Amino acid sequence: MKSESNSIQISRKKFLGLSLTLPFLSAPTSLVAEPAGKQAKEDEFVTMLTADGKAVKVRKDAVKNAKVIEKKMSNQSLLSWLKPKGFTK
16 A cells, blocks of 8 residues: 655755745845935945046045145145155155
8 A cells, every 4th residue: 555645746846946046035135224324325426537537436425525625736735735744855
């Protein structure tokens, strides 16, 4: 006499297909959720051009917090500003 099990028989093909789809069925949010407002602020970027003509992505906060020292600065004043205080020629 054959003993029949009441459990459902799953073929290898179905088992493999189900196991490959499991990662896509997980929750779309992470386990440790960050505030949405904070994430949106961090993701705001502005595209700017450098003096060389290259495009650079910069955070909006960095642009807002930037300090303009002098709009029209001569080369000598720029060099003196960049030099360390203890530096002598």
